[in-house]
């Protein structure tokens with residue numbers, strides 16, 4: 001059997017998600033993100049295309065590194081307004097049967113006890129279709145609005161995230177035994193207190209006695225996604241994540257990433273092949289190659305220069321209003337998103353000026369664009385999956401949800417024809433669709449399973 005690929009649809013509860021300025025495009029409906037009909041249409045489209053999940057990005061602050069102000073982000077709708085990623089999920093789950101949902105939540109600002117409750121509740125309501133994109137957050141504006149005086153260092157953010165996960169693992173995996181809920185009417189017992197345990201977590205960042213507030217959900221721990229790119233972030237992903245998102249603009253960049261992250265997973269005692277890797281791509285589809293490139297030019301004309309400069313400044317933590325547009329972007333370290341800076345500062349194939357980087361970053365947050373006919377795009381997908389060792393792709397949008405619709409209508413049938421993509425979902429939960437039927441729960445090699453039982 002040929003290598004099978006997986007797909008996720010990338011979206012955010014904001015106008016023109018991930019393509020800055022595309023809210024102006026006649027085909028964009030992203031400005032309807034405050035309307036349930038928009039979400040339901042997007043979810044049904046992804047399910048029609050047999051996607052694993054809808055991945056919902058999120059930030060908790062404004063992009064205000066550029067000119068030390070949020071004005072450019074407000075003007076350009078740069079991930080702003082930023083509505084909550086969790087709220088639309090129940091409605092989408094009611095309109096679909098198989099599609100998973102991967103909201104983004106920050107370990108730097110959430111509390112493990114309440115977050116565990118929210119995701120367990122959603123895992124129940126969706127019948128086991130929930131994932132969590134674990135992020136540590138990179139914007140200063142998030143920190144100062146959420147009780148801190150400034151952004152924590154990356155070291156501290158990942159240390160806190162590591163302990164955060166220990167707490168939620170204890171709540172999800174170890175607090176309620178499988179048969180704790182007994183529904184014993186004769187003995188007036190709903191659940192057996194002997195089988196519902198406190199977790200008594202005491203650590204550097206959290207003190208959580210428990211027990212968990214929710215009985216075991218279909219998957220217990222939601223599927224864990226992560227996207228770290230710094231060495232610390234990659235180690236964190238290699239330890240905890242079941243799937244990782246990455247953003248590259250070349251196959252060479254992807255190859256370096258996949259070999260590095262699988263090596264790190266092996267060093268953590270995990271099966272490196274079971275860490276699924278999803279590079280992000282922006283498909284630009286035409287009925288001929290010429291038509292596709294003309295469409296690319298037309299989309300680029302909608303990109304907002306100032307809005308994208310503000311996005312890139314927020315992603316990298318560097319105020320690019322201070323730079324000459326023809327200045328090269330250097331290889332430096334940042335406490336914001338290292339991967340976004342490395343795309344331009346560490347590209348082995350090219351030195352990037354700020355102007356070029358901004359043009360590139362405006363569509364699909366700077367990720368690689370697959371431009372061409374459905375057959376050409378399927379060729380690239382196969383090449384990246386095989387040569388780049390990718391397990392699937394995270395599909396970004398130029399206009400929303402139209403990019404999803406075009407991909408599902410034109411590229412998905414081509415992938416299916418080649419025998420590299422499912423025609424039916426494999427299981428009932430998201431984890432089963434990603435890892436195979438019967439795999440509802442975390443595997444034994446995962447660190448959540450290795451924690452000592454809390455009741456001994």
Ligand SMILES: Cc1cc2nc3c(=O)[nH]c(=O)nc-3n(C[C@H](O)[C@H](O)[C@H](O)COP(=O)(O)O)c2cc1C
Nearest residue numbers: 057058104135137227228229230233245247337338
């Ligand atoms: C495809 C992709 C999507 C991401 N989505 C989010 C997001 O929604 N919210 C967020 O705070 N960070 C997001 N990130 C950032 C990562 O969580 C991570 O912080 C970033 O890649 C930098 O890695 P580092 O923290 O190891 O430097 C995303 C990254 C990638 C590659």
